[in-house]
Amino acid sequence: MxxxxxxxxxxxxxxxxxxxxxxxxxxxxxxxxxxxxxxxxxxxxxxxxxxxxxxxxxxxxxxxxxxxxxxxxxxxxxxxxxxxxxxxxxxxxxxxxxxxxxxxxxxxxxxxxxxxxxxxxxxxxxxxxxxxxxxxxxxxxxxxxxxxxxxxxxxxxxxxxxxxxxxxxxxxxxxxxxxxxxxxxxxxxxxxxxxxxxxxxxxxxxxxxxxxxxxxxxxxxxxxxxxxxxxxxxxxxxxxxxxxxxxxxxxxxxxxKLPLEDRCEDFGQIAVYHGAIPNHIHAFALDDHHLFETGKPLRVCGNTADMLALSRYSPYFTLIGNKTTHFGLFDCSPPNLSGLPSNTVAACC
Ligand SMILES: C[S@@+](CC[C@H](N)C(=O)[O-])C[C@H]1O[C@@H](n2cnc3c(N)ncnc32)[C@H](O)[C@@H]1O
Missing domain, CATH: 3.40.50.150 (Vaccinia Virus protein VP39)
Structure with a gap:
């Protein structure tokens, strides 16, 4: 070596x-x-x-x-x-x-x-x-x-x-x-x-x-x-x-692989998860700050809406609204100042 x-x-x-x-x-x-x-x-x-x-x-x-x-x-x-x-x-x-x-x-x-x-x-x-x-x-x-x-x-x-x-x-x-x-x-x-x-x-x-x-x-x-x-x-x-x-x-x-924006922008969109992804009947976690509970409408930014609507996840969601009206910046996640994503899962071993 x-x-x-x-x-x-x-x-x-x-x-x-x-x-x-x-x-x-x-x-x-x-x-x-x-x-x-x-x-x-x-x-x-x-x-x-x-x-x-x-x-x-x-x-x-x-x-x-x-x-x-x-x-x-x-x-x-x-x-x-x-x-x-x-x-x-x-x-x-x-x-x-x-x-x-x-x-x-x-x-x-x-x-x-x-x-x-x-x-x-x-x-x-x-x-x-x-x-x-x-x-x-x-x-x-x-x-x-x-x-x-x-x-x-x-x-x-x-x-x-x-x-x-x-x-x-x-x-x-x-x-x-x-x-x-x-x-x-x-x-x-x-x-x-x-x-x-x-x-x-x-x-x-x-x-x-x-x-x-x-x-x-x-x-x-x-x-x-x-x-x-x-x-x-x-x-x-x-x-x-x-x-x-x-x-x-x-x-x-x-x-x-989508043309997303560099910040989360607010277009007044809402996503509803149907609960149909196998083994995810109660909820679907897109990431550490987006948990879509089955049937519960969630306000989403334009990027999140695109991730759900323009990917293979689209059959599992109803998206309400489009991008015709912009309402300013969307407060998507708390700022992270540590330089590393914080823990989201407890270590088990
Ligand atoms: C830490 S091991 C992980 C292996 C496997 N993903 C797993 O979970 O068991 C890293 C593997 O990446 C391969 N690897 C590292 N650099 C690579 C490269 N540039 N192209 C192809 N394979 C690479 C190594 O040969 C090794 O098998």
Whole structure:
């Protein structure tokens, strides 16, 4: 493993150094949040060899996926891809991309096992070896993907703007990016950015939230939403000694490929959730400050209205009003001054 080639360092970390989630030195690459029950049931149906090599930091498994084409960036051994295989159903499709051959060997070894277990006449999962910075090289066309997910991966990329640009290229209009990753409350000092262990543990490359926000804005996505945020603990003393001055959180974000405004504007619109998304009969949480209770009208800003009306969530909502009259700025969320999204979910492990 060499400090000078981050790609090789990461491939070596995930292909050789780590053999299972037990080998991790921090809670950065392990799910901290309790999964909803319906997802736990699906997780129990994933092959143990796949689950043992899960290194994600969240559960980027959004609802309403039936029939969708989902792309998992940095899929590793494929745990999320196999859960997604059930969520999209036999008519849907899941593509997992990873650059570490050793991870994909585990993922592909269990393709038939999952297809048979799920009772599918044809498999709906495929894995492609390659780099998330160049999805075109993997044959992933413009406007071809309904939902892009990723679990604790983009922090590892040396070219994050390229990854985000690729995501917005391949997403269909109205498509959703829904991903969990590691964020820091400050920029990581240069001296630590290439430390192979800190890099592999998803700390050295962690996004500074404000830089992430600026990057998304520059790519034409000025309004992304935090779904949940959980503190990360540094369990290893050596790791804590090196980087313990930084506060890390695992944050799940959703963002849509839509022409949104950079502030929430008030057009007097109202959204009503019908309660028909499977496993979400009582409420649907768009983000950490929009909980749509079934049947209860909620005033929404123009951006939120568009996210609901112009995405795959549209059949599940009635939107009242349009954008013909503007009533000024919409008070959508309390200001966040910490540089990091605040906790929205209690850590359970
Ligand atoms: C922390 S692991 C997460 C794996 C998987 N998402 C999971 O939840 O188990 C990071 C994965 O991203 C992959 N990866 C990192 N950078 C990548 C890149 N630029 N292109 C493709 N894969 C990458 C690594 O090979 C590794 O399998």
């Amino acid at each position: 060499t400090e000078h080639n981050p790609t090789e360092a990461i491939q070596s970390y995930y292909g050789q150094t780590l053999q299972s989630s037990e080998d991790l030195k921090t809670s950065a690459c392990c799910t901290l949040t309790a999964m909803p029950k319906h997802l736990q049931v699906l997780l129990a149906d994933v092959h143990p060899e796949v689950s043992e090599r899960f290194y994600g930091c969240g559960s980027p498994l959004p609802p309403a996926l039936t029939g969708c084409t989902v792309l998992d960036l940095g899929c590793g051994s494929g745990r999320d891809c196999y859960v997604l295989s059930r969520l999209v159903g036999e008519q849907g499709r899941v593509i997992g991309v990873d650059m570490t051959a050793g991870q994909l060997v585990v993922a592909t070894a269990h393709l038939d096992w999952h297809q048979q277990r799920y009772g599918y006449a044809q498999g709906n999962v495929e894995f492609r070896l390659g780099h998330i910075e160049d999805l075109a090289a993997l044959g992933i066309a413009d406007n071809s993907i309904d939902v892009v997910v990723s679990n604790c991966v983009i922090n590892l990329s040396a070219d994050k703007p390229k990854v985000l640009a690729e995501i917005f290229r391949v997403l269909k209009p109205g498509g959703e990016l829904y991903f969990s990753d590691v964020y820091a409350d400050r920029r990581i000092p240069d001296a630590l950015r290439h430390d192979p262990v800190l890099l592999g543990e998803c700390l050295a490359g962690a996004w500074y939230w404000e830089d992430f926000r600026r990057m998304m804005q520059a790519l034409g996505c000025p309004d992304m939403r935090v779904v949940s945020a959980t503190p990360i603990t540094l369990d290893d003393d050596e790791v804590a000694d090196k980087i313990g001055m930084v506060n890390f959180r695992s944050v799940t974000v959703r963002a849509f």
